[in-house]
Amino acid sequence: MLMFNGSVFMPSVLTLVGIPGLESVQCWIGIPFCIMYIIALIGNFLILVIIKNEKSLHIPMYIFLAILAVTDIALSTCILPKMLGIFWFHIPQISFDACLLQMELIHSFQATESGILLAMALDRYVAICNPLKHATIFSQQLMTYLGAGALLRAFVLVSPSILLIKCRLKYYRTTIVSHSYCEHMAIVKLAAEDIRINKVCGLLVAFAILGFDIVFITFSYVRIFITVFQLPQKEARFKAFNTCIAHICVFLQFYLLAFFSFFTHRFGANIPPYVHILLSDVYLLVPPFLNPVVYGVKTKQIRDKVLKMLISKKPM
Template sequence: MSFANGTYFKPSVFTLTGIPGLETVQHWIGIPFFVSFILATFGNSLLITIIHSERSLHEPMYVFLAILAATDLGLTLCITPKMLAIFWLQSREIHFDSCLTQMYFIHTFQCMESGILLAMAFDRYVAICEPLRHSAILTRKVLISIVMAVTIRASIIVIMCPLLIKLRLKHFQTTFIAHSYCEHMAVVKLAAGNISANKAYGLFVAFSVLGFDVIFIFLSYAFIFQAVFKLPQKEARFKAFNTCTAHIFVFLQFYILTFFTSFIHRFGFNVAPYVHILLSNLYLLLPPLLNPIVYGVKTKQIREGVIRMFIRKG
């Protein structure tokens, strides 16, 4: 469709450019992404298998960890295969509806990960501040309710992002997405019409999910630290704090990467485009790689579960 200021499109297919500015070396960049994909897939699958098979790990903390691993696995599978196809096979085209579907699942898994981190913080709060009531508070029914609430919240709140694109944005200035996956704002910015509602809803999702969760995670840890420092013995304080270190690391790396990437994206006007894209890729793919390693190193029960599993297989 032609307009006074140029030709606009109603596309059936988008083209993902990969990493703009680094097209000539993308095949080399794909190697570390492929290695991280294999390690993240193996690590998270192993976590899920161990927690499922070891009855001693059927506790709230490990149930949430298994859900986190499943979420990381889903996020990795949503992004990396298509990204590697772009880098190695020059398979850049993606159907419009497939692009919106990928966008939906990527952002849904992001929101779910944030919600599970909040649930894990609540579990640590109950375990340290109300240790005698832990099993009475976090019953099987409560665990199922929390997981369902996290999943439903993410599914419902994110669905409007692709729907608003589908219903409001009928024409686009170009079909080339300067990204290696279908990210919400990367697609919205291609539109020829008024995108203020789409941008506003994207910000609403970010603040209502990530902002809400961060506030309550910080509140949980404020109460946790207060309870830990009141313990009379140094050994007891160290033991209580040590049960939180893995979650603290995972929480910090997830949210620091999130806010740093958002800051660079919105205010880093002098930063090269390929830096934006690389940071976006790392922000989504680094946590699924690191989380199993962190919990495997810091959690004795997970390490013992791995050993027992391989001994049984041996």
């Protein structure tokens, strides 16, 4: 590596600190993170198995849930194994290219999850507000387009930020990353060059994805609530609303954590760095952990299948 005015030119290896200020207790912090990861894997795989094997669940609502489960598995797997390597085995080094790949995958799967939540909201909107046309509108072809579109949109919008780092930023003040994973702004702030365009690009991508999705998801649920409260029968209102409870819980925990983490990073100058890092970690790990729990508890079809699987495994 070449040095120029105290800067490192095109570093080949970066060092992830983990959680600055909490290095002495990182091994203990890794325990609940690992438990959440294991539950996320088991819960999401269980949802996939149930939906795959139960033909009555091969409808848009559960197909989108299966895509969400795959996204959650991929998202949590992108971050936690390396994080536990830092916390438990003291392996903080990561190659620069691997770091950019991790960044690309993490932010792309976050954006994909947001897109799937939007597709699920639109599905519930049509199912409740225009039920007679639901089967016609949400055809197999449309679901394929929505799933592929959410994934493609994520990678297309996130990739320019990664390419800007790779091609534009050549000199770095340090190779020490004060974070537990390769987060966009944590890497950009290492650069010794002008980083304004990278910051602006990252913000535009965040607002283009989360801002767009949250507006249309909110609009969908407002229309759903209006339609539900206009139903004449109390039982019909309860049944219609009950199909949306799990979606609303998942929607709220994903976006509330996202915006809380975002605004804390941008405006919490007086908040200790370890709080910022912990919030970022929680934002990435909690949705994959909670989503299968929420759907398992609130969705009768999945809950019944899980209970049936448990009951059928009687001891010999």
